[in-house]
Amino acid sequence: MEDYIINVKNIEEMQMINDVKGLDSIFQRAKVILVGGGTVAVVRHQRDGQVDRIEEFTNLDDLATYLKRVYKYINR
Secondary structure, X not given: OOOEEEXXXXXXXXXXXXXXXXXHXXXXXXXXXXXXXXXXXXXXXXXOOOEEEEEEEOOHHHHHHHHHHHHOOOOO
């Protein structure tokens, strides 16, 4: 199975506007990929076109830890 790529810029934008539904959608897809044996990668696109992998997850526990960091900035 191929990697599911999440652009950290999108996550940051959703955090700024408190788009919980958008974040939930992204991370639900990530969970499906992980359960299916795939890998989830969080990347940042640089201005020069380079793509840097910030985080990589291969199991639900690691993703859950990342989700805690993401959702702590959301005003619910």
